[in-house]
Amino acid sequence: MNSSEARSRIVATADALYYSRGIQAVGMDELRTAAGVSLKKLYAEFPSKGSIVMAVLERRHQAWEDGLDARVRQAPTPRLRLLAIFDYLCQWFGEDTFRGCGFINTFAELGAISPEVAAYAREHKAAFQHYVARLAEEAGAPAHLAPQLSILAEGAQTTAAIAGSADAALQARSAAEVLIDAALSSRAPAAG
Structure with missing residues (x-):
């Protein structure tokens, strides 16, 4: 998966999770798992939760x-x-x-x-x-x-x-x- 695909997947997954449950209720590990990316890839695309938001x-x-x-x-x-x-x-x-x-x-x-x-x-x-x-x-x-x-x-x-x-x-x-x-x-x- 290239950077653009990973980024899109992370944002779409975060959007769905944050919208349904709230931002503070969703941890980075849960987001990583749901998006199907490694924690390293998640942080390579987004250095902070704020940047994902x-x-x-x-x-x-x-x-x-x-x-x-x-x-x-x-x-x-x-x-x-x-x-x-x-x-x-x-x-x-x-x-x-x-x-x-x-x-x-x-x-x-x-x-x-x-x-x-x-x-x-x-x-x-x-x-x-x-x-x-x-x-x-x-x-x-x-x-x-x-x-x-x-x-x-x-x-x-x-x-x-x-x-x-x-x-x-x-x-x-x-x-x-x-x-x-x-x-x-x-x-x-x-x-x-």
């Missing part, structure tokens, strides 16, 4: 952006692209492996002791807000809509993780429809 967060960030954007691009109109965010959440929340937002979970577990984790979690959330802002702008909505929709999406992630149900995505989508329609109607030219 950061690689997992980078992987999750890319998967989030790719999955969300693929779903959004399928929507035929700017309004439906905004609502597709919540359709994506509904699909994700329905997965058997869903345990909430990996960034929120990691921030809750390590944010107070790892400035690097805290900073990356903030960057991830800011990137999402910028993405929503771009979609809102393309829809012709006022700037205040994007943070409102972002908060709905973030709240839905936390609620779904705690409740163990995808219902939060449907409820957030309904609220988003109200907010989007109100925002777009406020921008409509006055009849005269």
Whole structure:
């Protein structure tokens, strides 16, 4: 197994273990065994557990952006692209492996002791807000809509993780429809 394969396997295995059980609950020896690599290879690829955590967060960030954007691009109109965010959440929340937002979970577990984790979690959330802002702008909505929709999406992630149900995505989508329609109607030219 070459370095790239080993690295990918370690990150994928760490991602699954950390997401299902928590980062601090998974030791390096357990990770090594589950990934099928030697301890020497594990440390050759990642000099510390912190470096593995950061690689997992980078992987999750890319998967989030790719999955969300693929779903959004399928929507035929700017309004439906905004609502597709919540359709994506509904699909994700329905997965058997869903345990909430990996960034929120990691921030809750390590944010107070790892400035690097805290900073990356903030960057991830800011990137999402910028993405929503771009979609809102393309829809012709006022700037205040994007943070409102972002908060709905973030709240839905936390609620779904705690409740163990995808219902939060449907409820957030309904609220988003109200907010989007109100925002777009406020921008409509006055009849005269």
